[in-house]
Amino acid sequence: MASSRLQLLLVGLIVVSTTQAHFGSRPDFVKSYNYFKDRCSFVTDPEKFPTTAFGVYRYEPKFNNPTMSDLFENVDMENEYAVKRDRITIIPGKVYQAEYYALGWPVIFITPQDTLIWVDAPESAPSAVECLAAFRAIPAIGNKRIEALIYTIYHADHIWGAGPIVNDPNNNGIPPVIISHSEMLAQSYLYDTFKGFKSPRLYRMFASFVPDPPHIHDGGVHRLRLEGPYVITEPPTDLLYFKDADEIISRTIGGLELKFISVPGYTKDQIMVWVEDWKTLHGADTFYRSFPNLYTLRGEPGRDVLKWGEGTRKAASYHPEHFLVTHSWPISGAELIQETLITYADGIQYLHDQTVRYMSKGYPPDVIPAVVNLPKNLAENDMFNPDYGMEDTAIKGIFDFYVGWFSGLAEDIFPVDRFERGSKLIEIIGQTQMKIEAAKAYNDKEYEWALELATYLWRDDQDDVFAMELRTETLKRLAELQNSIVARNYLLSTVAEDWDVVNNVVKTDTSFILLHLDGAMKNLQFHVNNQLVEGVSAQLYLDLTDSVTYKLTIRNSILEYVEVDQPGTEAPTLHVKDSCDLTNTQDVFCWRFMLAGYFPFSAVPSATVSNGTPEDIVTFFGYFDFKDEAEGGYSPDDQ
Template identity: 30%
Template sequence: MSTFSRLGGLLLAAALPLGAQAELPAERIEPSIHAELAAHTRHFAQQIYRVAGNVHSAVGWQLGNVVMIEAPEGLIIVDTGESVSESRKIMAEFRKLSDKPVKAVVYTHFHPDHINGVQAFVSREQVERGEVHIYAHETLLQNVVAQGALVGPILGVRSAYSFGSFLPASDQEGMNAGIGPLAKAEPSSFIAPTVTFGERLDTRIAGLDVQFLHVPSEAPDEIILYLPDNRVLISAEVDQGPTLPNIHTLRGTRFRDPVQWVESLDKLRAYRAEHMVPLHGRPVSGQDKVEEVLRMTRDGIAYIHDQTVRWMNKGLTPDELVEKVKLPPHLAGYTPYLREYYGTVKHSVRQIYNGYLGWFQGDPVALDPTPPRQQAERLIALAGGREKLLLEAGNAYLKGDYQWAAELAGYAIRVDHDDKLAREIKARSFRKLGYASMNINWRNWYLMSAMELEGKLDGDAIRQRSVEMREVFLSPDMVRSFTPQSFLQNWVTRIDPQKAGDLELTLGFSFPDVDEQWALEVRRGVAQLHKGIPEGTELRLSMDKRFMETLLTGEGGLVKGALLGDVKVEGNLLEIRRFLACFDFADEAFGLTLR
């Protein structure tokens, strides 16, 4: 069947008064990759790069690189990858180069692709015995906790979309992740840092001088290493590697301040290093080349920020800004470091606007808008009904205007999530947009959303993958690093006001093995955490921190713990049960596209 007849059939189907279960003629959209993105995959061919004699960077095994520094008295491992199994392969390659013992591990920041593979290189026992030290910024641990506990459920689902976790092999063949090969999601391993610092640390590790510097940029706790003996700069993700930096990540993150990022890049330039070893992509050698990469990267970020702010100050809104702010040719064409494989100018611009001004753009119509479903119903009526709306969506699809086709079909879906014809138009449009995208994040979101629209992501699959992705951010090893405070602080955002609307009650928590006491107070739908247990508190639970960890991993439960003696209870059991019932710890299965 020709393309014309297939799509002509689509238009005919849209033009007829079809029911919600109508089907479109079959059309096979073959998986493809943007040519430049496909060529970019070669950048991440597996190789151990040797730099300045004693620094070795393993590129191509995982999303993030692992770096081995050979010091006189042992090895320093910088970042550990996202996968223990793949990191073991890297360690086997390193062992071909040196049989020295590992003396230190460095976490350059808290993201999973930089810390999750640690137990491929060292054991917890080695660290506990003091044989190996783990270096990190002083805020890394609190960032790990916030990432895994506070927003773990939504971050798990959004990360699955960003990384294309459900995509079939046909959609991933020959692909890369923009900053490295495709990520290999595994439950994380983790060992807490033993040596932390604030702004700067000059030290000697295994007989080698090492300078650490805090350089907030892609992550708030980002640190770099400089080896003065051979002028090697290990730049972490201040230089994000062979791509336009991801000034904002679509999976969700706190504001990444571009001004701060530019300042950090200028601090790296001040070293005038002879070699630069990023934690994504290949090393760069030669002082002039290192300076060029750093300067161009900082200029790219600065340009996007400065021009966004310039036009913000002339009243432009995000939808207008993304059409106005574009990199000039000398920056946009700086391959590969400013090409839009991972970050994009458009989604960076939106983040900058929101970071400075928030969501409100100045038109009061947005203060209390018509609810989405009601708005869709009215617009469909204005268009002359569902059939005419989908006819126009089909026309847009035929003309290659896939964005408009998806937007129009989206109104019908908002009114009826089961509108099969609308879902198929939108899904096909997303596949066309995804396969044409050079940006890996955009591609994955388009294709994952298409799968959701096509009914290929059911609730059980989403729930299971969400659990798997959460284990990337929050594993039993990470739970060991939770304090009683971080455990209970998570309860505050779990309060259900419908169940706690008339309750005023306080429950005390004692953790005798770590000599800590805390109390949760519920006041009519609001929960507050207090340090210490207020005098007169009648309801109390006492447990060891180790049992608390089983609650976080789902292995234990308070009722079971009370029956088995792991939890000691004081006070009226019915009142304690009433208190606990006010909190919502249920995990929901949800998609992100069907709204």
């Protein structure tokens, strides 16, 4: 009988858990998502747009070839942060952290043998030089040799500035061992391969082309310091291969034992560093002291939020007395650290679990943010202030991580594209009436809806000044309402790009000069011009005299590249170095520089070609298109 009751209970639970899996009309307890409208009391009432046909017709443009200062003259700076000064924070126990010198805050451990262990490089060589000088000015650090450099993750703000650290004269010509997860280099190369379309999003996220004001700061630094180099220059020399999630790998450096712990989630290669003798844990990016960046606007696959929370909880399990991370201030005190990390992990888990719960009910990603919000006790905790990450983008990232782009709703299998949708709405409503509705939404502070309508109008007719200026003002109002600095930056950057006062186009033809070889070859593959190669069959051997040889084949409108031992005789061969220096007039012809446009295709020297002519090389590479994102963003006319 007991067994029977248990079976009935299980069936009942299954029924309860699935009865709401049909998503249709808006549930009674879900209000319209007016997140931004509810916050508008913090913003000065903006000048209103006309809401009559006559007013729209007689609209006087605000801008005429505006400058950057013209565009941002009326942006509210109420959320401006206090100015922070560069400083070195000392944690008792021979640990030092440089704050505000760069987006990432490097850490130094002083070993018992009076050498240094450096954890995470800044994002550029100039910022690393400044950090290094500040550290060296501390008597306890002085001119001690850097014995090891640790990369906790592959991101640029952890690795790109490593050159000055590795080549510091105080190292006496002995390069430090560079330690990272075994996946680190592959993840870095993967990012670099696709940076052609990710970099513009990165520059928007950090408002790289927006002046102060309205730009405020970029998180851990006033400005993200993308000052070069733009690739990893100091690859790891000691790779940590973790057999499973529980394995701990130890290294003793300068008489100090370090224990490395794998904590995937934020990235696959993230590692923490545990100095047990000092009860000090470097937690990499497991903690931010603000809402975690569970999804990044610069564009990455959805992060494993469940593992992120587990990693933060794992950090708490070590019961450290000192806790450091790359993007926030250190915390001291075992009890405070424990409470902080457990609460942070709980908040991450809550957002994950409730998102999955509503996914199970059939809710699409654009609706779940309306019903999943942190509970009051967490939302009011300072560590969940949305200064960087945001709940709604995190929820959409969680959705994407598990099921991809498709909402699960039939109408989203074959959606009308945004241009066609806008054109059809204009046909139904009428252009003037749609402008009136967009203006009403703006005046009523329904900025999300105003932006959507204004954007439909603008993309339908980019000479429509009313639509353009309404879109501009709406983007600025939304930016003013952001706690998240990266969302604010992205919106303001879009304003500048819309008006063509900046050029945020990172051309693949130039960026691929810096890529690792496989990344360059993949970018060649990605840039076949399908309109030119339909029905074309062509082959070329690319003999890189300082590297390897590839056989390139165009067929079925794709490029295949295969590494071979030596060139064949059935197709033309281009003999050329892969690594060249434009400043050296004696250097040989470089294929990457040709594709980047540094000199014309017609400049191919005949001495570099066998089994063919320079014209064969020009013809083959003419099948590729390196024109990427256009100024002002994508338009259906960009073909």
